[in-house]
Amino acid sequence: MKIAFIGLGNMGGGMAANLVKAGHEVRAFDLSEPALAAAREAGCTTFTTAKEACAEAEAVVSMLPNGQIVKQVYWDDVIGHAPEGAILLDCSTIDVATAREVIEVTEAHGYQMVDAPVSGGIAAANGGTLTFMVGGTKAAFARAQPILAAMGKAVIHAGDAGNGQAAKICNNMLLAIHMIGTCEAFAMAEKLGLDAQTFYDISSVSSGQNWSMTSYCPVPGVGPTTPADNDYQGGFAAGLMLKDLRLAMEAAKAAGAKVELGDHARSIYEAFAKNNAGLDFSGIIRTL
Numbered sequence: 001m002k003i004a005f006i007g008l009g010n011m012g013g014g015m016a017a018n019l020v021k022a023g024h025e026v027r028a029f030d031l032s033e034p035a036l037a038a039a040r041e042a043g044c045t046t047f048t049t050a051k052e053a054c055a056e057a058e059a060v061v062s063m064l065p066n067g068q069i070v071k072q073v074y075w076d077d078v079i080g081h082a083p084e085g086a087i088l089l090d091c092s093t094i095d096v097a098t099a100r101e102v103i104e105v106t107e108a109h110g111y112q113m114v115d116a117p118v119s120g121g122i123a124a125a126n127g128g129t130l131t132f133m134v135g136g137t138k139a140a141f142a143r144a145q146p147i148l149a150a151m152g153k154a155v156i157h158a159g160d161a162g163n164g165q166a167a168k169i170c171n172n173m174l175l176a177i178h179m180i181g182t183c184e185a186f187a188m189a190e191k192l193g194l195d196a197q198t199f200y201d202i203s204s205v206s207s208g209q210n211w212s213m214t215s216y217c218p219v220p221g222v223g224p225t226t227p228a229d230n231d232y233q234g235g236f237a238a239g240l241m242l243k244d245l246r247l248a249m250e251a252a253k254a255a256g257a258k259v260e261l262g263d264h265a266r267s268i269y270e271a272f273a274k275n276n277a278g279l280d281f282s283g284i285i286r287t288l
């Protein structure tokens with residue numbers, strides 16, 4: 001299949017390469033020359049404009065920094081340039097309202113579109129093991145599914161347009177809350193004279209058990225190997241967690257949802273990211 005891919009950054013670069021490996025003809029575009037060079041190396045055909053990349057494409061995948069850029073790319077470069085009837089997949093993490101607006105407008109122009117944000121970081125993008133949460137009609141999902149399956153280990157239909165983004169920000173809000181809670185528990189255990197490994201051995205088989213503890217332990221040397229064992233380098237940057245929490249708070253306000261802990265987590269990550277935006281989000285334990 002001829003697939004245009006727009007946004008070949010940390011995530012998009014690996015995802016485009018996996019589409020090539022799956023046998024697709026990938027028509028790649030990014031504003032950055034090094035990103036284009038890496039895409040050529042991975043077997044993509046590169047173009048000097050997004051419009052050219054979209055021409056002739058049966059599908060368009062985008063992986064861009066934010067909602068404003070997504071809107072600009074779809075308005076200026078995709079609508080009227082990708083052939084009518086093409087399936088459009090935006091995998092960026094953006095606000096729910098913009099995701100719904102872009103799908104509504106592109107579908108009014110004769111396209112089918114899904115929002116398909118991802119769970120999993122750069123390693124999962126490179127390894128083709130992302131989880132996609134997908135919003136859109138059943139028909140659009142059916143067309144998007146095999147394309148996404150070439151880049152991930154799980155592709156889940158979350159419901160109508162925008163529901164992929166809704167699932168993503170609700171999930172990441174919960175992740176932020178249980179990571180902070182897990183860090184507080186380890187820090188308090190230490191202050192009470194309890195060894196971190198002993199606390200892990202008890203809590204990981206008790207009711208405090210959660211993903212932040214047993215899959216992503218914030219304490220070095222305890223549990224599986226995590227960014228904590230690499231001085232909190234790599235993993236999921238605190239700055240990206242803050243981005244997702246801000247999107248979650250925006251959505252909560254629009255929907256009238258009460259999210260006191262989510263908002264508290266946002267303020268904690270806001271303070272942390274001021275000087276540690278590039279550090280893994282589990283590094284929050286250093287502030288305790």
Ligand code: NAD
Nearest residue numbers: 007008009010011012030031032063064065092093121122
């Ligand atoms: P990135 O900044 O590395 O990549 C974004 C790319 O988009 C850059 O190469 C940039 O040059 C390009 N770009 C910007 N404007 C453009 C335009 N108008 N036309 C074409 N290209 C343009 O970011 P990333 O880490 O790859 O993240 C991409 C998206 O994935 C974000 O929405 C992010 O929130 C989400 N995400 C990231 C991670 C992660 O661990 N990095 C995990 C999950 C989700």
